[in-house]
Amino acid sequence: MTYVDTGYARPLxxxxxxxxxxxxxxxxxxxxxxVQELYEPEAVFVPESGEAxxxxxxxxxxxxxxxxxxxxxxxxxxxxxxxxxxxxxIVDWTIEGAASGTATDVARRGAxxxxxxxxxSPFGAVPPPDSGAGGSGPAAG
Numbered sequence: 001m002t003y004v005d006t007g008y009a010r011p012l013x014x015x016x017x018x019x020x021x022x023x024x025x026x027x028x029x030x031x032x033x034x035v036q037e038l039y040e041p042e043a044v045f046v047p048e049s050g051e052a053x054x055x056x057x058x059x060x061x062x063x064x065x066x067x068x069x070x071x072x073x074x075x076x077x078x079x080x081x082x083x084x085x086x087x088x089x090i091v092d093w094t095i096e097g098a099a100s101g102t103a104t105d106v107a108r109r110g111a112x113x114x115x116x117x118x119x120x121s122p123f124g125a126v127p128p129p130d131s132g133a134g135g136s137g138p139a140a141g
Contacts, residue, residue: 016087
């Protein structure tokens with residue numbers, strides 16, 4: 001992975017394909033501020049309910065219960081598609097023994113060259129509610 005040291009928490013990814021692993025590393029540190037730094041200030045998070053929340057503080061509230069489990073998350077990127085400074089990330093994730101899903105996320109490269117989430121939809125690839133499948137979990141990038 002390639003990162004830029006921001007002087008805070010952990011370095012930020014400078015390649016789109018490194019965003020999921022950066023999320024997992026920060027999530028597994030159990031440091032909510034480290035996780036928050038991976039989001040743009042006005043980012044959108046779409047929980048399983050489909051009711052989007054906006055901004056780092058609201059996203060941190062969505063992630064808090066899962067960070068509080070103290071269980072590690074693992075991620076496996078399926079696809080990363082980059083168009084200039086925008087990337088679509090399709091990522092399978094699992095919180096050991098608690099939750100799993102497939103995220104459909106959008107990240108953007110900022111003026112500092114670092115990639116951050118603009119849209120985090122950890123259940124973006126979940127089957128419709130009437131299919132009987134689903135899950136619950138955090139923003140998993």
